[in-house]
Amino acid sequence: xxxxKELGYKNEDKVLGxxxxxxxxxxxxxxxxxxxxxxxSFKLLIVGEGNQKKKLLEEIDGNERIKIIEPTYDLGxxxxxxxxxxxxxxxxxxxxxxxxxxxxxxxxxxxxxGLTCNLEYFYxxxxxxxxxxxxxxxxxxxxxxxxxxxxxxxxKIRDLKELVDKEFDESLFxxxxxxxxxxxxxxGRNDE
Numbered sequence: 001x002x003x004x005k006e007l008g009y010k011n012e013d014k015v016l017g018x019x020x021x022x023x024x025x026x027x028x029x030x031x032x033x034x035x036x037x038x039x040x041s042f043k044l045l046i047v048g049e050g051n052q053k054k055k056l057l058e059e060i061d062g063n064e065r066i067k068i069i070e071p072t073y074d075l076g077x078x079x080x081x082x083x084x085x086x087x088x089x090x091x092x093x094x095x096x097x098x099x100x101x102x103x104x105x106x107x108x109x110x111x112x113x114g115l116t117c118n119l120e121y122f123y124x125x126x127x128x129x130x131x132x133x134x135x136x137x138x139x140x141x142x143x144x145x146x147x148x149x150x151x152x153x154x155x156k157i158r159d160l161k162e163l164v165d166k167e168f169d170e171s172l173f174x175x176x177x178x179x180x181x182x183x184x185x186x187x188g189r190n191d192e
Contacts (some may be wrong), residue, residue, distance in 0.1 A: 004081035014042045014149050017082035019097045022050030027088035031075045037142035046073050047078055079104035084149045090134030102164045107157055122167050
């Protein structure tokens, strides 16, 4: 909670977060629309750099509910300062920041993509309340975020954290990826 205080958040604030590249495909401008639909107690913390940072800063000028910081803090502390991780990018194939957030015990709302499908597969339960499509409108996203934050399911968060720590361990995950590449190459060679 020390980092949360350092960043100027109060205990009653509901801090939504994003960590990553600040670029057009990450849909951060859509997140600004989502913030317009949320109660003022919801804050947004964006951690990152990128080619859209200047434009995003201009867009949020004067909005005290939204902060953009450089990734100078320990990311574990940053995730623990948040109440929910939000990932609206439809282009993710394997979002390591989502895995990091879950590993730090954060609930999340994310666009359905390759990684989230794998999470649902390994979890063996629906993640419907956590997942949205790339066409979900900002009002629906804000409602989903409110549901996740206000009705925090500690058992599910714990289970997902354990799953990520077990199934997506970096050494195991790296080996799975390497096996997939080798298998794909071998299958491609057999098709010739």
